[in-house]
Amino acid sequence: MISGDEIQKWLSDEGIFRQKIVDDTAVFHFMIETAPQQFLDVIQPKGKDDMIVVGSKVQVSEEHLKKIAALNKKRKENFLWSFRFALNQMSIDFTLSHPDNILQDFTVTHSIYQDGLTKDRLMETIKRVSRAKLQGIWLIQQEFGGAASERTDSMDESRSYG
Secondary structure, three states, X not given: OOOHHHHHHHHHXXXXXXXXXXXXXXXXXXXXXXXXXXXXXXXXXXXXXXXXXXXXXXXXXXXXXXXXXXXXXXXXXXXXXXXXXXXHOOOOEEEEEOHHHOOOEEEEEEEEEHHHOOHHHHHHHHHHHHHHHHHHHHHHHHHHOOOOXXXXXXXXXXXXXX
């Protein structure tokens, strides 16, 4: 069984480990930085001793929220469907928070089970989740313009892993 200490060492060896997160729902929860200001979480949820989750939660910027809210109902729906279809092609799990069809945030995750956990698999999963997160951010920017102003939050607030 690979321990949290071993995973932390792998992340440190690759230069992406940033900090441990205090999380009562996890055996361990690490924040990593895959590129400047691009953060992901690596978590082993309590009660899931054979699973590691890599993920990230992105809050849509205030600028983009206003632009989404200004769309008519059909355009909001079309944007959400396009967003779902694009993320669904990324071979990751995702959740969207979209009251009144206004995308507030999205979370992308991918799980690795203990019997498949290797350093190589972890790094590939990190790349996959990072690309999916970037895909979501780019879709918002393509549709609504503006800079990369989306805020990445630690998943300890979303509790959407597992």
